[in-house]
Amino acid sequence: MKILITGAAGFIGSHTSERLLAEGHEVLGVDNFRTGHRRNLDAALRQALRFELVEADVAESGVLDSLCARFRPEAIIHLAALVSVQESIANPALNHRLNITATEHVASAAAKQGVRRIVFASSAAVYGDVRALPIDEAAPKQPISPYGEAKLSSESILLDSPAAVAGDCVVRCQRYFNVFxxxxxxxxxxxxxxxxxxxxxxxxxxxxxxxxxxxxxDFISVYDVARANALAATSARTGLASGVANICTGxxxxxxxxxxxxxxxxxxxxxxxxxxxxxxxxxxxLGDPARARAELGFEAEWTVxxxxxxxxxxx
Ligand code: UD1
The missing domain is CATH 3.90.25.10 (UDP-galactose 4-epimerase, domain 1)
Known part of the structure; x- marks a missing residue:
């Protein structure tokens, strides 16, 4: 498959790129190198025939439109974000731009190009401080930071988009727990x-x-998270519908x-x-991993x- 990854040079993006390349897919990575590093992609860049890296800011209008028009991805994995909760509190405007505006661009570029699958890096931060454990996806969503609020808004932007509602694009929002x-x-x-x-x-x-x-x-290995991303982007399971799922170990x-x-x-x-x-x-x-298992067939393999x-x- 042809897969576009935003935030490809980041912690999760670089492992996800490597995973998809190892599975034989073709990857276009996009990163603005604000918190990502080119060195994270050293291994991926050695696969020059199937991996390309573009320096660009997906929060800028038109960037994703032109990349999608050129590359024609079948799936987009949207990992680019302002990743620091503290920074989202200190700079809410930047949080909005990098964590919400960028998602809107993903939704509109995907719609224009007829992209069939979007995988979104959501977070356990959408739940806030939940006392009833393990946390399943139906738990109350009361984010306690602009970061968590933006992740929750982004889920809605993607899940409520006309293409997702019509079933033309399957949107998978992955609520990662503590990735390491x-x-x-x-x-x-x-x-x-x-x-x-x-x-x-x-x-x-x-x-x-x-x-x-x-x-x-609930500490989860980045190798498991990369596999969960690859699975959500490429799974040919019949009946896989749009939705949210915890990515955790339980x-x-x-x-x-x-x-x-x-x-x-x-x-x-x-x-x-x-x-x-x-x-x-x-x-x-602590997350409840049951839904990811049922819907994606995903189960964490790495013990802490x-x-x-x-x-x-x-x-
Ligand atoms: C994560 C976020 C945090 C956010 C919270 C709620 C990260 C890295 N942290 O915190 O910003 O407010 O979700 O959404 O994404 N700890 C130590 N020593 C250290 C560092 C941490 O004892 O040197 C403790 C912390 O106080 C905490 C635990 O380790 O009790 C885990 O901390 P952390 O890895 O920051 O994750 P969260 O608390 O889940």
Whole structure:
């Protein structure tokens, strides 16, 4: 298949590109390199016959229209975004441009070209602070950040588009839980806890645990997320309809548990330092993976132990 990926040079985009190339597809990657890096695509760029990378800003009018007119993709995987929750609070206008306007451009370019499939990077942030676990897709949607609000609006923009409503385009909104793995920028203060911890351990520094470490998250390997994206874009399942689905493992891991796993790989590391819990921090987050399994046949394969060991050895 011919697949256009926005945000291809990012953490999830680069793994998704590699996955699709490995499956034999042809990929056009688009990135503005605001938070993505060309080096993330070194492996993909070696597949020059089936991979092309274009530097462009999909939030700019006309960019996706002309790329779609030239490449004629059968599917678009829309991953380009402002990825930092904190930045979405500090700069709501930029959040709107990168997380909503860009999605509108995806919907209109796809409609003009008759693209049959759109996969959208949504987030568990659409749920906000849900207490009833595991969280399934019917849980209340009460995002607590402009980032989460924009992800929820983007889902509606795509799902309510005339092409999706008519069934001409299948839109799959994938609500990722806590994604981790190689290429998640560890230098960024907004990075997920696993890559922050990895950065500390690799430098011989003690990680800081905010709170008592009993908080839990549904950590999912970026390799599983890339596979879920590829599946949603290419699946030939009859009856696959537009919709939303959690992309998660359904398994909770506490921070103390993650530190225990790290200490197996770094036996001489200093013990973690404890600091007061962050304000606004949620204590537990756990997704229900049943719908992705039923609708896409997707099931996470990487355990946190195995994915962490791979991350550490590859570092
Ligand atoms: C994610 C977002 C966060 C957002 C929240 C709600 C990311 C990286 N974080 O947070 O911005 O507000 O969803 O939508 O996308 N922790 C430590 N030590 C560290 C770093 C983190 O103890 O050095 C703790 C945090 O306080 C938290 C847990 O680890 O309890 C997980 O943190 P994080 O990886 O930021 O993910 P979320 O809390 O899910």
């Amino acid at each position: 793995g190689p290429r998640q920028d560890p230098a960024s203060p907004y990075s997920g806890v696993i890559s922050v911890f990895q950065n500390c351990y690799a430098a011989g520094r003690a990680p800081t645990i905010y709170g008592d470490g009993q908080q839990t998250r 398994r909770a891991t506490s921070l103390l548990e993650s530190v225990r796993i790290f200490s197996v790989e770094y036996p001489d590391a200093p013990p973690p330092v404890f600091a007061p819990a962050r304000s606004g921090d949620i204590v537990h987050s 132990e195995r994915a962490l060991a791979e991350l550490i050895r590859g570092a």
